[in-house]
Amino acid sequence: MTFRLDFGTCGVGDPACDLAIAWTLLTADGRQVFRERLSVDDAAWARGRGWALWKTLVACARTLGRADREAANALRVLREILSG
Numbered sequence: 001m002t003f004r005l006d007f008g009t010c011g012v013g014d015p016a017c018d019l020a021i022a023w024t025l026l027t028a029d030g031r032q033v034f035r036e037r038l039s040v041d042d043a044a045w046a047r048g049r050g051w052a053l054w055k056t057l058v059a060c061a062r063t064l065g066r067a068d069r070e071a072a073n074a075l076r077v078l079r080e081i082l083s084g
Contacts, residue, residue: 014047014051015044016044016045016047016048016050016051017047017048017051018048019038019040019044019045019047019048019049019051019052020048020049020051020052020055021052022034022035022048022052023048023049023052023056023077023080023081024052024055024056024077024080028080028083028084049081052077052081053078053081056074056077056078056081057078059073059074059077060074060075060078062074
């Protein structure tokens with residue numbers, strides 16, 4: 001058996017990308033508690049929101065014209081991001 005390590009996508013990324021989950025899984029109240037508990041500054045929070053927007057726009061484009069659960073979820077997340 002042969003194993004191969006692939007380092008093609010290794011690198012240092014923006015830690016704010018981990019904040020995108022706040023818009024995809026949490027309610028507005030949940031996001032507020034999440035942010036307060038993590039003591040996230042305004043710049044990191046804005047970048048996290050940007051990461052969430054990027055990911056959600058990809059999902060919206062992929063599901064355009066569909067009326068299934070994935071499409072509905074992408075639109076729900078987009079509304080969460082745009083509402084603040």
